[in-house]
Amino acid sequence: MAVLVTPECIGCGACVSICPFGAIEMRDGKADITDACTQCGACIDTCPVGAILRGKEEAKEVAIDKDAYKNVWVYIEVVEGKPKNVGFELLGEGRKLADAKGEKLAGVLIGDKVEAVAQNVFAAGADLVYLVEAPEFAHYNTDGYTATFVDLIETYKPSVILLGATNDGRDLGPRIACRVGTGLTADCTGLGIDEATGLVAWTRPAFGGNIMATILCPEHRPQMGTVRPSVFKKPEPNPTKTGEIIKVASKVKAEDIRTRMIDIMKVCTASCNLEEAEIIVSGGRGLGKPENFCYVEELANVLGGAVGASRAAVDAGWKPHMHQVGQTGKTVGPRIYFACGISGAIQHLAGMSSSDIVIAINKDPDAPIFKMADYGIVGDLTEVLPILTEEFKKIKAN
Amino acid sequence: MEIVVCVKQVPDTTEVKIDPATNTLIRQGVPSIVNPFDKNALEAALQLKEAYGGKVTVLSMGPPQAKDALKECLAMGADAAILISDRAFGGSDTLATSYTLASAIRKLGNCDIILFGKQAIDGDTAQVGPETAEHLGVAQVTYASRIEVSGDVARIERESEEGYEIIEVKLPAVVTVIKTLNYEPRYPSVKGTMKANRAEIPVWTAADLTVEEGRLGLKGSPTQVRNIFTPPRRVQGVIIARDTAREAVAELLQKLTEAKIV
Numbered sequence: 003m004a005v006l007v008t009p010e011c012i013g014c015g016a017c018v019s020i021c022p023f024g025a026i027e028m029r030d031g032k033a034d035i036t037d038a039c040t041q042c043g044a045c046i047d048t049c050p051v052g053a054i055l056r057g058k059e060e061a062k063e064v065a066i067d068k069d070a071y072k073n074v075w076v077y078i079e080v081v082e083g084k085p086k087n088v089g090f091e092l093l094g095e096g097r098k099l100a101d102a103k104g105e106k107l108a109g110v111l112i113g114d115k116v117e118a119v120a121q122n123v124f125a126a127g128a129d130l131v132y133l134v135e136a137p138e139f140a141h142y143n144t145d146g147y148t149a150t151f152v153d154l155i156e157t158y159k160p161s162v163i164l165l166g167a168t169n170d171g172r173d174l175g176p177r178i179a180c181r182v183g184t185g186l187t188a189d190c191t192g193l194g195i196d197e198a199t200g201l202v203a204w205t206r207p208a209f210g211g212n213i214m215a216t217i218l219c220p221e222h223r224p225q226m227g228t229v230r231p232s233v234f235k236k237p238e239p240n241p242t243k244t245g246e247i248i249k250v251a252s253k254v255k256a257e258d259i260r261t262r263m264i265d266i267m268k269v270c271t272a273s274c275n276l277e278e279a280e281i282i283v284s285g286g287r288g289l290g291k292p293e294n295f296c297y298v299e300e301l302a303n304v305l306g307g308a309v310g311a312s313r314a315a316v317d318a319g320w321k322p323h324m325h326q327v328g329q330t331g332k333t334v335g336p337r338i339y340f341a342c343g344i345s346g347a348i349q350h351l352a353g354m355s356s357s358d359i360v361i362a363i364n365k366d367p368d369a370p371i372f373k374m375a376d377y378g379i380v381g382d383l384t385e386v387l388p389i390l391t392e393e394f395k396k397i398k399a400n
Numbered sequence: 401m402e403i404v405v406c407v408k409q410v411p412d413t414t415e416v417k418i419d420p421a422t423n424t425l426i427r428q429g430v431p432s433i434v435n436p437f438d439k440n441a442l443e444a445a446l447q448l449k450e451a452y453g454g455k456v457t458v459l460s461m462g463p464p465q466a467k468d469a470l471k472e473c474l475a476m477g478a479d480a481a482i483l484i485s486d487r488a489f490g491g492s493d494t495l496a497t498s499y500t501l502a503s504a505i506r507k508l509g510n511c512d513i514i515l516f517g518k519q520a521i522d523g524d525t526a527q528v529g530p531e532t533a534e535h536l537g538v539a540q541v542t543y544a545s546r547i548e549v550s551g552d553v554a555r556i557e558r559e560s561e562e563g564y565e566i567i568e569v570k571l572p573a574v575v576t577v578i579k580t581l582n583y584e585p586r587y588p589s590v591k592g593t594m595k596a597n598r599a600e601i602p603v604w605t606a607a608d609l610t611v612e613e614g615r616l617g618l619k620g621s622p623t624q625v626r627n628i629f630t631p632p633r634r635v636q637g638v639i640i641a642r643d644t645a646r647e648a649v650a651e652l653l654q655k656l657t658e659a660k661i662v
Contacts, residue, residue, distance in 0.1 A: 004618075022425050022628050024411070037490025038463065041618070042625035144530075144540055169560055173542045176527035180495060180534035185622030188494075188525035196626065203626060209522055210413030213425055214631050222622040260539035262568045264555070269563035277561065323579070324561065329524060330579075332561075338661065349414065355634060359661055361652070367641065376637035379652055385645035393653055397662060 004041050007033045010053040017045035017054060022213050042215065071161040071223040073108055073130075074100040077151075077174075078123055079166055080113045081142075085122060087236060087278055088166030092229055093126040094237035095193050096164055099202060102195050105161065106130055112150050114140040120247050125239035129246070132158065136252035141263045142170045146254040148177040153253060155182055160224045162202055164193075167228035167333075175228045185219035187227040191333075191356070192216075201225065211329045211352025231277045232335035233356050273302060273309045274324050281307030282336045284327055284354075285315055288343020288364055289383055292320040297387035298342055304394045310334065310354075312344045328353035343383050346371030363387070401454030401549065402511040403445045405478070406501055406532070407438035409462050409469035410522040418630060425630075434469045437517025439476075439585035441577040444547055445515050446477045446586070452549055454512075455479045459504055461489060461497060467601050474596035475588030482508075486605040491618035494527040500616060501528065502535030503609040513554065516576045518543055526576070533574035541569050545580040 013031040025038035026045060033045075033054070046054045076096045078089040093109065100107040108130035109123035120131040132154050138146050151174070155163075163178075165171040167189045179186035192205030196218055204217045204227045219225040276282060283305065285298040295309075302309045311321035313328050327334055329349040339357035344350060346362070346369055354360070355374065362375035363386050372378045379386055411430045419426050434442075445456045458473040460466045461484040470481035484504050492500065505514060514536075516529035526542070533540035545564070546557035549571070558565045559578055569575075577583060588596070606616060614620060638655060642648040656662045 019419075019427065020425070021427070024427055037487045037617075040491050040625045042628045044628045148534075169543050169558075172526050173530060173540070176494065176525075176530035177534050177540070179527075180498065180531040183495070183622075185493065185495065186527060187623060188523075188527055207631060208524060209411070209416055209425065210524075211631065212413065212416045212418060213628055215628050216626040217623050218626045219623050260570050260573070261541060263565060264568055265566040266560075267564045267566070270561070275562075319581075323559070324563070330519070330521070347414070348416075348418075352631075355631070360634070360637075367639070372639055373636050374634040375639075376634075377652055377655060378637070378639040379645075379648045380639065380641040381645050381648050386649060389645050389649045390652075393649055394662075397653075 004057045005035055005039055005043065005045065006055050006057045007035060008053045008055060010051050012051055012053070014050060016048050016050060020044055020048045022209065066223055068221075068223055071159045073106045073160045074103070074162040075108045075110050075160040075164070075224070076128070077163065077165040077171065078109045078111050078119060079168060079170060080111065080116050080119055083116065085119050086166060086168065086231070088168060088229070088231040090122070090126045090236040091231065091234040092164045092166060093123065093128055095229070095234050097127040097237065099162060099193065099195065103161070103200070108132060108160070110151065110154065112139050112147055117247070122239070124243050124245040125241050126237050127240075127243070131245060131247045132250060133247050134250045134252050136254060138252065138254050138256055138259060142174075143259050143261055143263070144173055144177055145259045145261065147174050148181060149254050149258060150252060151178050152181050154250060155224060157250075163224045163226045165226070165228045167230045171228050175226065179226050182224070184222040184224060184226055187217040187219070190227045190229045191233045193227070193229065202227070207329065207352045210349045212348050230333040232333055269322070270324055273299070276308045276310055276325070276327065276332045276334045279308035279334065279336050281305045281338045282310045282327070282334055282357075283307055283340040283342065284310030284312065284344060285321075285342045286312035286344030287314040287318065288345065288366070289315070290343070292318070294384060295320060297384060297391070301340065301387055301391045301394070304391050304398065307336070312350055313347070341371050341375065342387060344371055345369045346374065401448060401452045401513070403448055403454055403456045404505055404508060404511045404514045405438070405442050405445045405456060405458045405473070406514065406516050406528070407442065407458055407460050407469060407473060408435045408520045409433070409460065409466040410435045410520050413521045432465070432468065434472050435517050435520045437519060437521070437577065437579060439517070440579050440583040441515040441517045442473055442476060442478065443583040443585045444544075444577050447583065448513070448547060448549065457482065457508060459484060459501065461485070461500055464603075470601050471596040471599065472588065474599050475593040476586055477592055481599070481601050483601050483603045485603050488606045488613070488616050491621060492616070493621035493623045494525050494531055495622055496616055496620035498528050498531035499535055499620060500609070500611065502532050503611045504604060505532070505536060507604070507609060512571045513549070514538075514572070514574045516574065518576045518578045529574055529576040536574070538572045538574060539569050540574040540576075541567050542576045544575045544577050546582050547575060
């Protein structure tokens with residue numbers, strides 16, 4: 003175990019309560035680190051007498067030639083011919099990582115007749131596009147996309163791969179990482195380079211958004227992560243930028259794909275396209291009853307925004323899950339986020355804290371949401387929302 | 401039909417609080433529960449068994465106290481439960497966890513469908529299901545809200561960002577289940593609870609599985625936690641409390657206009 007307790011331990015127990023994984027127990031008046039330890043090091047900084055140390059790392063067998071892996075790749079998710087925003091958001095971040103490492107940035111495009119998207123990928127900063135087209139890729143499918151992506155990795159050996167943490171991205175990412183035997187950090191909200199090692203530092207919320215963890219993948223390549231949509235801003239496109247398209251023939255046969263798409267049912271209207279929305283009006287249990295969601299919808303309607311809901315409102319059956327904002331719902335980053343009757347539980351904040359401006363409306367002046375809102379109104383939603391809607395209508399009319 | 405459900409015992413993260421003085425996690429008094437999404441998966445398994453017959457086996461990898469989680473699953477109606485526990489599994493990331501689970505599922509032998517919750521509420525990775533499918537070499541469907549089986553094909557309603565997809569998959573397959581009214585977890589019956597309390601839960605250690613030691617626990621985990629910190633908080637802005645809603649809205653709009661937000 004790489005984190006050690008020295009005999010200087012005074013048995014104060016400070017480390018026991020701080021350990022996010024509950025991996026420290028008091029035994030015979032001394033701290034004892036159990037096998038739940040993930041070596042995160044939270045206890046090391048807490049110990050008042052410096053009795054917890056990071057021991058020597060166990061020498062891992064280096065199975066691969068890490069230097070053979072170069073360049074940063076971004077998976078460009080395309081649905082019905084349209085690239086999702088998150089791909090461009092990640093090209094912006096990928097560009098920074100590639101520049102810091104002195105490597106190239108590439109977009110990975112898999113689909114049926116998606117070559118036209120390549121120009122947008124270059125405009126967002128990519129130097130290269132790996133393009134694999136085949137009729138089998140008309141819709142996302144785990145088997146075909148995994149085999150294709152893994153084939154690209156084995157041929158071209160990237161050092162870093164970013165995927166959007168969409169439903170399909172989180173279906174595909176682990177399948178690829180497992181097949182190539184590398185690490186994958188899920189659902190990241192922060193990316194950087196670890197100064198000491200030059201590795202990608204993947205930062206993500208855990209424990210329902212209560213803590214953030216920074217993860218490294220030291221000995222395996224590529225370093226992979228899925229990154230939440232709407233956390234990073236799309237780069238300003240540069241339409242004159244060009245790049246090289248590397249066309250790779252598909253090796254996937256129709257019979258390799260063990261799933262079959264029978265039907266696609268769209269329940270979502272513009273009002274639940276939360277990831278791409280500029281303005282979101284969200285409602286929670288503070289609305290009092292499901293009928294009062296109409297006030298939220300009217301305001302969203304006037305502002306041309308999407309409608310969100312807290313987990314409590316979704317659990318109560320007031321809104322379907324696809325409207326849910328939070329750690330287990332959608333992550334959003336609009337220009338303006340209205341939180342109406344939402345108390346502001348940590349798991350909710352984990353889904354919306356990258357909003358530019360947060361406006362909270364709540365009856366309870368002590369609601370935690372006010373502690374993080376840019377503007378707050380203490381008041382009755384059924385009175386405030388209709389007036390707000392009316393005023394915005396007037397502003398729009400002018 | 402042989403059905404396997406993989407469950408995780410997790411701290412109830414909705415009960416976790418941050419100590420405002422030290423800005424650290426308060427773990428004391430936080431109950432350990434069966435991961436809520438895993439209960440949806442177990443409910444789906446029980447409904448599949450009711451519809452098509454068969455057996456539901458629940459697997460959990462974790463410390464000895466994870467037996468409590470398995471007992472709850474037995475009380476809900478699972479037929480058998482196995483704990484996979486060994487110090488050698490400590491510190492596993494998703495790759496090592498899924499490797500270990502996959503070897504336990506192989507030891508179980510024949511199974512038609514392997515269910516997981518869509519993600520665990522402590523790690524929130526949603527990776528162990530798909531990675532287990534990959535280790536086993538079987539197909540997967542994630543984010544399922546309804547599962548129907550006919551012959552060796554499952555027809556699955558899969559949640560997407562914009563609605564649903566209907567996907568057919570040839571069994572055996574891994575399916576991860578979302579929170580859905582279709583699979584609202586049942587309460588344990590009195591009889592089930594009594595039976596669960598009496599049940600001896602077998603424990604499989606690394607020695608019981610066909611595994612390579614270097615692929616277990618910390619050693620088998622490509623990812624490492626570098627550090628842990630509490631999320632940066634946004635700062636509080638302007639709070640408007642007025643006698644009437646109209647005054648409050650007027651003030652808000654004035655401030656938004658001054659700040660050039662509208």
